[in-house]
Amino acid sequence: MKKIELEICQGTSCHLLGSQELFEAVLALPEKWRESIVLKRVDCLKSCRQGPNIRLDGEILSGLTAERLVLLLEEKFSLAAVGSA
Ligand code: FES
Incomplete structure (x- = not known):
């Protein structure tokens, strides 16, 4: 499966607007998903x-929230699963 490339901005503005929550959401994903994310x-x-x-x-x-990011990643994983079936 092709790896998903995810860059999260840690600049001051994004940090103040909650980018750390995005990192934490990614780190909390199941390991098999995390292994597929760069x-x-x-x-x-x-x-x-x-x-x-x-x-x-x-x-x-x-303007992402942690919940929205997880949904986007879930979409990518389900599309990849369909593509590899
Ligand atoms: S701090 Fe500039 S886009 Fe994130």
């Missing part, structure tokens, strides 16, 4: 006012 911390994705921001497989997404 997780990186980045300094700024240039959308500071809309944070917290991530880049998921090349797409910048803004």
